[in-house]
Amino acid sequence: GENVEQHPSTLSVQEGDSAVIKCTYSDSASNYFPWYKQELGKRPQLIIDIRSNVGEKKDQRIAVTLNKTAKHFSLHITETQPEDSAVYFCAASKAGTASKLTFGTGTRLQVTL
Amino acid sequence: DTEVTQTPKHLVMGMTNKKSLKCEQHMGHRAMYWYKQKAKKPPELMFVYSYEKLSINESVPSRFSPECPNSSLLNLHLHALQPEDSALYLCASSHFSGTDNSPLHFGNGTRLTVT
Numbered sequence: 285g286e287n288v289e290q291h292p293s294t295l296s297v298q299e300g301d302s303a304v305i306k307c308t309y310s311d312s313a314s315n316y317f318p319w320y321k322q323e324l325g326k327r328p329q330l331i332i333d334i335r336s337n338v339g340e341k342k343d344q345r346i347a348v349t350l351n352k353t354a355k356h357f358s359l360h361i362t363e364t365q366p367e368d369s370a371v372y373f374c375a376a377s378k379a380g381t382a383s384k385l386t387f388g389t390g391t392r393l394q395v396t397l
Numbered sequence: 398d399t400e401v402t403q404t405p406k407h408l409v410m411g412m413t414n415k416k417s418l419k420c421e422q423h424m425g426h427r428a429m430y431w432y433k434q435k436a437k438k439p440p441e442l443m444f445v446y447s448y449e450k451l452s453i454n455e456s457v458p459s460r461f462s463p464e465c466p467n468s469s470l471l472n473l474h475l476h477a478l479q480p481e482d483s484a485l486y487l488c489a490s491s492h493f494s495g496t497d498n499s500p501l502h503f504g505n506g507t508r509l510t511v512t
Contacts, residue, residue, distance in 0.1 A: 316498035327487065327503040328440065377498050379474050384453060385501065387439035 286311040288376050290388030290395050297364050298396055305391045307374035308356040312375040317350060318385070323370045331372075332359070364395045400424050401482060401504035402476060403488050410511045417506045420471040420488030427492035429471040430501065431463060434485040447493050480510045485509075 287310040296301050309317075318333035332342045334357065335349045341348050345364075350357040361368055371392050375385040401422045410416050420429065428447050432440035445453035445466040461481075462474040471488055485506045492499040 318500055327502075327505045329503070330500045333500055379498060384442060384445060385440075387441075390439050392436075 285380075286314055286376055286386040288386050288388040290374050290391060291366050292391060293389065294392045295308070296367075296396060298395045299364060301364055302387060303359075303361045303364055303393055305359045305367070305374070305393075306356060307358070308354075309376040309386075310355070311376070312352075312355065313377065313378045315379055316377045317348070318350060318375050319359050320373045320375065320387075321370045322373065322390075328373060342359060353395075358392055361393075364393075366395050366397065369393055369395045400423055401488055401490055401502050403486075403504035403507050405507055406505065407508050407510075410475065410478065412480070414478075415474070415476045416478055417475065418473040418486055418488075418509075420504055421469055422490040422502070422504075423469055424490060424502065426490035426492055426502070427468060428491045428499075430472070430489040430491075430504075431461075431473050431483060432487040432489060434487055434506070436484075444473075446507060456459075475509075476507075480511050483509055483511045493504075 290307045315336035319331050320328035321331045332346050332348050334339045334350050345362045347360040371390045373390050374388040377385045402418045415503045430445050431443040434440045442455050442461045443457045460477045464472040485508050487506045488504040489501040491501050
């Protein structure tokens, strides 16, 4: 089955700096890669996703890049703010599996003032 | 506001109890999911229903019994649980086309404690 590795496990940045979280996946058939943000005690919320026919996607301060050849994808957050502090999970799935997501282990992002 | 509603928010049950978790969505999604999340861990898939039929069971112990009465409702029946089953149980829903994946929309979860 699919295996998703995520690094780093914790990340501390100063407000205004950029943060990068990286994930690798094992199944070359995976073609959908969402990122979820989970604040303490709350539900995971989708922040951005990318499909394998696209190399990069941006939404305001958030961007995701995908390298299918190397089987890795990354989340980039620019101009970080304290409210970006949360646990971020990457995930992967393949078509026809009703969005059966395999999650990475998570990155705890702390944005300090 | 969450579009996937889960009840109850918190549940404490003994190992001999029988209880049920409930999930409801009105987004017209035809795929619904149960995930289990332990502290500081990612969500782990338990079950997937597609068009009200169980399509994925991730080798979950039989003390967890899912049910999908209709396209909007998903239940998880619990019986003879163990303390290690204590976790946050998340329900999610998504569109399902069979050829392309859609984002999951998660509910706020039920925090279950087994004593």
